[in-house]
Amino acid sequence: MGRNKPEEKALKIVVTSVLVDDQEKALQFYTNVLGFVKKEDIPMGGPRWLTVVSPQDPNGTELLLEPDAHPAAKPFKDAMVADGIPYTSFGVDDIQAEFERLKGAGVQFTQEPAAMGPVTTAVFDDTCGNLIQIAQRA
Amino acid sequence: MFKALADPTRRAILDELQERNGQTLFELCVRLMSRHGLGSSRQAISQHLDVLEAAGLVITRREGRYKFHDLDTAPLRAITDRWVATSQRRKR
Numbered sequence: 001m002g003r004n005k006p007e008e009k010a011l012k013i014v015v016t017s018v019l020v021d022d023q024e025k026a027l028q029f030y031t032n033v034l035g036f037v038k039k040e041d042i043p044m045g046g047p048r049w050l051t052v053v054s055p056q057d058p059n060g061t062e063l064l065l066e067p068d069a070h071p072a073a074k075p076f077k078d079a080m081v082a083d084g085i086p087y088t089s090f091g092v093d094d095i096q097a098e099f100e101r102l103k104g105a106g107v108q109f110t111q112e113p114a115a116m117g118p119v120t121t122a123v124f125d126d127t128c129g130n131l132i133q134i135a136q137r138a
Numbered sequence: 139m140f141k142a143l144a145d146p147t148r149r150a151i152l153d154e155l156q157e158r159n160g161q162t163l164f165e166l167c168v169r170l171m172s173r174h175g176l177g178s179s180r181q182a183i184s185q186h187l188d189v190l191e192a193a194g195l196v197i198t199r200r201e202g203r204y205k206f207h208d209l210d211t212a213p214l215r216a217i218t219d220r221w222v223a224t225s226q227r228r229k230r
Binding site: 078081082083084085086110111112114116117121123 | 158161162163164165168169172173180203204205206
C-alpha cells in the first residue's frame with residue numbers, strides 16, 4: 001500500500017543520472033555552461049562518482065554524471081537523439097531568458113521554446129551524447 | 139496525396155509543421171498530445187510521417203545526429219492550379 005500522509009517516512013530521490021561520453025567534458029558543460037555546481041567527486045579507479053547540484057538547491061537532488069561505457073548505451077543514446085527525445089528534464093523560471101543565454105553560449109537546440117499545454121519546453125544538446133529538456137511551468 | 143490528407147492526425151501534423159518547420163519526432167508527438175489531444179504512439183506518428191513523406195508533403199532532413207521534419211506545400215499547389223486558379227480565371 002502507498003503512504004498517503006506526507007509526514008510518514010517515504011523514499012526520497014537523492015541521485016538521478018545522465019549517461020555521458022566523457023566525465024571531464026560533462027563536468028565543464030554542466031557547471032560552466034548550464035550553471036550547476038560540483039557536489040561529489042570521488043575517484044572509483046577510473047570513473048569517478050561525480051555529481052552536480054543546482055546552486056539554488058545545494059542539498060537537493062544530485063545529478064550523477066555517469067560514464068556511458070556499457071556497449072548498449074551508445075546505440076540507445078543515438079536512437080534517442082535521432083528522434084529528438086530528451087534524456088531528462090530540468091526546471092527553469094524563465095525559459096525564454098534561459099534559451100537566449102544558452103544559445104548565446106553556443107548551445108545547440110533541437111527544439112526552441114514551445115508551449116505544450118501547461119508547460120513551455122525547449123530541448124538542447126548536452127555535448128555528451130544526450131538531449132536535455134528545460135521546462136517552465138505556467 | 140489525397141490519401142495522405144484524408145487522415146485527421148496527418149492534417150494535424152501538417153498544421154503543427156506549418157506553425158514551426160523543422161521539428162523532431164519528439165516535438166511533433168508532444169505537440170499532437172498537448173494541443174490536439176492525440177495520444178498516438180511514437181511508432182504511429184512515425185508511420186504517419188512516412189505516408190506524408192511519400193506524398194511529398196513532408197521532407198525529412200538529417201543534420202548530424204538529429205532528424206528534422208519540414209513541410210513542403212508544393213504538392214498542394216497542384217490542387218490550386220487545377221481547380222482554384224482555373225475558377226478564379228473564369229470569374230474575371
